[in-house]
Structure formats: structure tokens, C-alpha cells
Amino acid sequence: MARSWTKTDLFAAYVGIALLTWATSLETQTTTNLTVYATSSFKAHSLISTVLVVQGVVLAVVKPPMSKIADVFGRFEAFSLAVAIYVVGYIMQASASHMSTYAVAQIFYSAGQTGLQILVQIFIADTSDLLNRALVVTLPDVPFLVTVWMGPTLADVMLRRLNWRWGYGIWAILLPVAYLPVAVALFTAQKRAAQRGLLYGISAKSSSRWQAAMNIWWGMDVVGLLLICVGCSLVLIPLTVNRETGWSHPSLLTMFVLGAACLVGFPFWESNKKLAPQAFFPSTLLRNRTVLAGLAFAFFYFGAFYLSVYPYFQSYLLVVHHMSVAGAGRVVQTFTLSATISSIVASMAIKHTKRYRRFVTAGTILYLAGIASMFFLRTERSSLVTIVVSQCLMGIGGGLAHGPAQLGVQASARHQEVAAATTAFLTFLEIGGAVGSAISGAIWSNNLPRSLQHYLPAETKAQATAIYGSVKLAAQGWPRGSPTQVAISHAYQDTIRQILLVSMCLCVPCVLLSMIMVDHKLDQIHQVRGVVIGNSHNDTDDSLLNDDE
Numbered sequence: 001m002a003r004s005w006t007k008t009d010l011f012a013a014y015v016g017i018a019l020l021t022w023a024t025s026l027e028t029q030t031t032t033n034l035t036v037y038a039t040s041s042f043k044a045h046s047l048i049s050t051v052l053v054v055q056g057v058v059l060a061v062v063k064p065p066m067s068k069i070a071d072v073f074g075r076f077e078a079f080s081l082a083v084a085i086y087v088v089g090y091i092m093q094a095s096a097s098h099m100s101t102y103a104v105a106q107i108f109y110s111a112g113q114t115g116l117q118i119l120v121q122i123f124i125a126d127t128s129d130l131l132n133r134a135l136v137v138t139l140p141d142v143p144f145l146v147t148v149w150m151g152p153t154l155a156d157v158m159l160r161r162l163n164w165r166w167g168y169g170i171w172a173i174l175l176p177v178a179y180l181p182v183a184v185a186l187f188t189a190q191k192r193a194a195q196r197g198l199l200y201g202i203s204a205k206s207s208s209r210w211q212a213a214m215n216i217w218w219g220m221d222v223v224g225l226l227l228i229c230v231g232c233s234l235v236l237i238p239l240t241v242n243r244e245t246g247w248s249h250p251s252l253l254t255m256f257v258l259g260a261a262c263l264v265g266f267p268f269w270e271s272n273k274k275l276a277p278q279a280f281f282p283s284t285l286l287r288n289r290t291v292l293a294g295l296a297f298a299f300f301y302f303g304a305f306y307l308s309v310y311p312y313f314q315s316y317l318l319v320v321h322h323m324s325v326a327g328a329g330r331v332v333q334t335f336t337l338s339a340t341i342s343s344i345v346a347s348m349a350i351k352h353t354k355r356y357r358r359f360v361t362a363g364t365i366l367y368l369a370g371i372a373s374m375f376f377l378r379t380e381r382s383s384l385v386t387i388v389v390s391q392c393l394m395g396i397g398g399g400l401a402h403g404p405a406q407l408g409v410q411a412s413a414r415h416q417e418v419a420a421a422t423t424a425f426l427t428f429l430e431i432g433g434a435v436g437s438a439i440s441g442a443i444w445s446n447n448l449p450r451s452l453q454h455y456l457p458a459e460t461k462a463q464a465t466a467i468y469g470s471v472k473l474a475a476q477g478w479p480r481g482s483p484t485q486v487a488i489s490h491a492y493q494d495t496i497r498q499i500l501l502v503s504m505c506l507c508v509p510c511v512l513l514s515m516i517m518v519d520h521k522l523d524q525i526h527q528v529r530g531v532v533i534g535n536s537h538n539d540t541d542d543s544l545l546n547d548d549e
Contacts, residue, residue, distance in 0.1 A: 009185045010127060016181030017120060017139065023178040024116065025143035027171045029151020031093075034158070034167045041164070042099040057236050058110040060430035061229040065220075066115040067423035068280050070122055072219040076186040079119050083179045086112025087172045094169030114430075118423055125410055125418045130522040131354060134347035134407050141340045148333055221280040227266040228280070232427070234259025236434045281420050285413060291421055293516040294409035297360075298425050299432035300510050301367075301402065306436030307503035308371050308394065309335050312444055316496050318475045320380045320489045321387070334388055338395030339402070346400045350522070356404040356411070357519035363400025364510045370394025371507055375500040380489050401514070411520045436506070440499050447498055451491035460484045 070078035089109030096102035120140055128136045158167040238252040238259075270276050271283040285291045309332065317328035346359045370393035377386050406425050413421040452464040460467075460478075467474050467488060474492070478485040 005127065005189050009189050012181050013123070013127070013185035013189075014139075016179065016183070016185065017123065019178035020116070020175075020182060021120070021140040022143045022147070023171070023174055024113065025140075026147040026151060026154070027175075028113075029144075029147045030154045030158070030167060031171075032151070032155075034155055034164045038093070038096075038102060038164050038168075042096075042102065055106055055110045057233050057434075058107055059114045060232045060236060060427055060434060062111045062114045063118045063423050063427045063430070064228050064280060065225050066118055067122060067419050068220050068225060070119060071419055072216070074190050075119070075123065075126070076183065076190050079116070079123075079179070079182060079186060082112050082115035082119055083175060084112075086116060086175060088112070090168050090172035090175070094165045094172065118426055121422050121426065122419045125422055130407065130411050130520075131351055133410065134350040134356065134403055135344070137403055137406070138340070138343050138347055141343065144336060144340055148337070219278050221270075221276050221278055224266065224269050224276050224280045227262045227269055228427075231259045231262030231266060232431060235263065236431065236438075281424060282417050285417055285421060285424070288412050290412040290517045290520075291409050291424075293513045294405055294412075295424055295428045297364075297405050297510050297513040297517075298428040299435075300506050300513070301364075301398075301405070302429045302432035303436035303439070304367070304371065304503045304507040304510070305398070306433045307440045307499050307506065308374060309391075311437060312440060312496065312499065315471050315474075316492055317387075318471055319492050320496075321382075321384070322475070322480060331384075331388060331391065334391040335395040335398065338392045339399035342396040342399030343403045344399075346404060350404060350407070354521055354523045355519055356407050356522065357514065357517055359400045359404040360408065360514040360517065361511065363397045363402075363404070364507070364514050366397030367394055367401055368397070368504065368507045368511065370397055371500060371503050375497060375504060380493060401510070405514070405517075407522075408517050408520070411522060412518065436503075439502060443499050443502065444495060447495045448491055451494045452488065455487035455490045457483045457487060460487075 066078060066082060069081065085108055089105050089107075089112050092101060092105030092108060096105055117140070121137065124133065124136050124139070155167060158164065234255045236259075238256040266281075267286050270279040270281045271286055273283075314328045314332050317323045317331055321328075323331070342363075346363070350356055350359060370390055373390040373393060374387075377390060406422070409421050409425045410418050449464060449468050452467055453461060456464055456467075467477070470477075474488050478488075
């Protein structure tokens with residue numbers, strides 16, 4: 001569709017994308033601080049963990065169908081659907097009268113959020129050449145540098161002057177307004193493309209309703225999408241739930257086996273031209289070593305992240321280093337701030353060097369060094385400066401590696417495959433994060449109670465279960481320096497070191513995988529035609545993409 005863009009359309013679209021990313025970034029930083037007040041009003045905290053499990057699955061499984069909808073029906077239709085789902089989530093959250101409605105609202109919210117995320121990435125891939133894409137792809141992250149400080153303040157204002165419901169409801173108004181420039185630009189460009197005969201597939205006329213239905217069935221690759229979505233769901237739910245229940249329930253093991261079978265069957269289905277004539281994940285990508293290495297990289301990278309930064313780093317800071325909630329939150333956010341800045345610097349360097357792999361490798365080494373420094377230096381005697389430096393080192397490495405790795409996967413795909421390659425990369429990120437979170441949860445739930453029983457003095461051993469279940473009690477229940485408080489710190493320290501050890505092990509393959517990826521000369525690959533950010537190309541040259549198959 002890039003051949004139907006005008007410079008005015010493209011400018012308007014990117015203004016809209018900027019508004020969208022600012023709105024969603026500020027919304028995320030605001031509503032995160034409202035969740036506890038919303039759930040408290042329903043007196044139903046016990047359901048929060050279940051909601052989080054479902055949210056994690058939604059984040060992983062919505063990306064593939066949303067990407068396919070964009071390819072089959074159009075970018076305008078897909079964006080509009082994602083925004084509509086997002087708005088429904090806001091409205092349901094704001095109007096929820098009981099916890100079950102609020103829980104369902106979280107599903108709609110997560111689906112709209114992750115759908116919009118993948119569509120923004122696909123839009124950027126559609127409208128930028130490879131040499132400039134590394135810089136443009138950082139656009140959605142830039143608002144975080146400001147909104148991370150604005151969000152808590154806005155939430156506080158909402159709670160003091162209005163109520164938590166307005167903190168959700170206001171975004172049902174602001175998000176559609178922010179989307180208008182994108183909608184107008186996409187609709188105009190898509191209509192112009194249709195008039196020029198540049199759109200194909202579902203939009204073409206069908207001789208009958210049955211033929212139209214079949215076109216949609218094969219165009220959407222329904223079976224392939226079901227295999228990947230159902231497979232991810234059946235694997236991720238048991239991995240997340242078993243941290244509390246173990247594998248004692250046969251249903252969890254059955255779900256996991258069936259999910260694994262679906263995921264194993266997915267590549268076989270996609271590689272069969274008769275079964276999947278319009279495959280979501282083309283067989284050429286299944287044979288592309290850079291794409292496969294990039295997907296594995298995404299999995300291990302985010303798995304290591306969810307073992308080292310989330311979800312227990314903040315608890316560690318509260319208990320072992322006696323930080324305030326605000327102070328611990330700022331230290332945790334150091335990773336994202338440094339990663340955002342380093343990703344912008346890396347994208348500028350890529351535009352100059354026209355290569356990407358060296359940044360992936362160097363960033364991964366720094367990422368591993370940051371985790372290692374956290375492992376060796378994260379003790380109760382560590383200074384705040386030491387902790388922040390280790391977080392910055394890890395963040396700089398992550399910023400150098402993440403974006404360029406995604407760029408390498410995109411560079412290895414032909415234009416018509418870029419959306420699928422991007423979706424697969426981001427989906428593997430989410431799967432890796434879910435697995436990393438499950439592993440860290442399992443280590444935490446198995447090791448911390450044992451360590452508390454080992455370290456606690458006799459007079460407080462009976463409170464081990466209560467201490468394990470309450471960060472507030474662990475952090476504030478006893479005076480600093482008291483035998484019980486020191487024992488709790490030792491237990492937290494032992495547990496966090498085990499989690500970091502696994503994180504380092506997951507990070508090592510990332511270094512090797514980065515070296516497997518082909519270091520494409522980005523200015524020699526032209527995937528897009530028409531008006532784009534960068535050079536405007538009238539011809540495509542995908543011949544170089546066969547080198548790494």
C-alpha cells in the first residue's frame with residue numbers, strides 16, 4: 001500500500017501514531033496505579049492472579065490473528081478493530097459493578113493493547129526503509145521517558161478530585177481522538193490503492209457468498225492461527241498456574257501436552273501448500289536461519305528479563321534495601337529508561353554503519369554482564385549506586401540488542417512476509433516472558449518458604465507463611481537490624497540469587513544466536529515501494545534474502 005501514500009498522508013499518519021503512542025503510554029502509567037483501588041472497591045483481591053494469567057496469554061496469542069486481519073482485510077480495518085476493542089475495555093473497566101466484569105474488561109483491554117502494538121510495528125515496517133526503520137521503530141518507546149513520571153501524578157489527581165473510574169473512562173474518549181489522524185490517512189491511502197488496483201485478496205469481488213467465505217477461510221489461515229493461538233494458550237496457562245498448584249492436577253499436564261502438540265504441528269501445517277495456500281508464517285521463513293535465530297533470541301532475551309527485573313526485583317528492594325515504594329519503582333524503571341535511550345543511539349548508529357548484527361552481539365554481552373553484576377553484587381550490603389549501575393548496564397545492553405534483532409528478522413523477510421516475521425518475533429518475546437515469569441515464580445514459591453524456615457529465629461518461625469505471603473510484613477514487620485529482619489533479608493537474598501543464576505543461563509544462548517544471524521547490508525535491501533520514510537524505491541530487490549536460507 002506504500003505506493004498509494006502521499007507525503008501529506010504519511011505525515012498525518014505519523015502524527016497520529018505519535019499521538020496514539022503518547023496516549024497509550026500515559027494511560028498505562030496512570031491506570032497501573034489505579035488497579036489496587038479498583039479491586040479494593042470490589043473486595044475481591046483473590047481473583048487478580050487469575051486475571052493476570054489470562055492477560056499474559058492474551059498478550060501472546062492476539063498478535064498473530066491481528067496481523068493476519070491486517071493483511072487480509074486491510075490496515076485501516078485492523079487498526080479500527082484494535083482501537084474499538086481497546087475502548088470497550090476502558091468502558092467496561094470504568095463501569096464495572098463487580099469483579100467478574102472488571103476481569104473480563106482486562107481481557108478486552110489487553111487484546112486491544114497488544115493488537116495496537118503489533119499494528120504500529122507493522123505500519124512502521126510498511127512505511128520505512130530498512131536503513132531508517134531502526135530509528136523509526138523507537139517512536140513508540142520515546143513517550144515513556146516522560147510519561148513514567150507523569151502517570152503516577154495523574155492517577156493521584158484522579159483519585160483525589162474524581163475517582164478511579166474516571167481514570168479508566170477518560171481514555172475511552174482520548175484514544176479515539178488520538179486515532180483520528182491515523183484513521184483518515186489509512187482510509188485515504190487504502191481507498192486510493194483500491195482505485196489503482198493495488199489491493200488484492202479478500203477485497204476482490206467473489207462470485208458467491210460461499211466463495212467469499214472460502215476466500216476468508218484460506219486467506220486468514222484459520223487452522224494455522226488456531227494451532228498457534230491454542231498451542232500458546234494451552235502451554236502458557238499450565239506454566240503460569242503450576243507455580244501455585246504444581247503439576248499435581250492431571251488437567252494441567254494434559255493441557256500442556258496438547259498445547260505442545262499444537263505448536264509442533266504448526267510448522268508442518270504452514271509448510272504444506274495444499275493445507276495452507278496463504279500461510280500466516282510462510283515456509284520460506286521456516287527455513288531462514290536469521291529468522292529462526294532471531295525468534296529464539298527473542299524468547300531467551302525476554303525470558304532472562306522476566307527472571308532478573310520482573311516480577312520480584314521491586315520486592316527485593318523493598319525488603320532487603322528498605323526502599324520506599326516510589327524509590328523502588330524508580331530503580332526498577334532505570335532499565336527501561338536506559339534501554340530507551342540506548343536504542344535511540346543504536347538506531348542512529350545503524351543508519352550510519354548500515355549494519356545491525358554488531359549491535360545485537362555487543363548489546364547481548366552488555367545485557368549478560370548486567371545480569372552477572374546483579375548476581376554478584378546484589379546483596380544487602382550493596383550501595384544504591386551499585387544497584388542502579390547494574391540496571392543501567394543491563395538496560396543499555398537490552399536497548400542495543402532488542403531493536404536491531406527485530407530489524408535483522410525483518411531484513412531477512414520479503415516485503416509480503418515482513419508482517420508475519422514481525423508478529424512472530426513479538427509473539428516469541430511474550431512467550432519467553434511468560435516462561436521466564438513462570439520459572440521465577442516457581443523458584444520463588446519453592447525456595448523462599450524453605451529459606452525463611454531455615455533463617456528465622458525460633459520465636460518467629462511460626463510466622464514464615466505470613467511473611468512469605470506479605471511483602472509489607474516482610475519489609476515493615478520488624479525493626480531494621482533485628483534478628484527476624486536480618487533473617488528475612490538473607491532468605492530474600494538467597495532466593496533472588498537463584499533466580500539470577502537461571503537468568504544468566506538463559507542469556508548465554510542469546511550471544512551465540514546473535515552470531516548466527518546474517519549481517520545484512522541494509523542499504524542494499526529494498527523491501528518497500530512508493531513514499532516511505534527514507535528513500536522512495538520504485539523497485540524491490542529481495543535477491544539478497546536467499547543467502548541465509
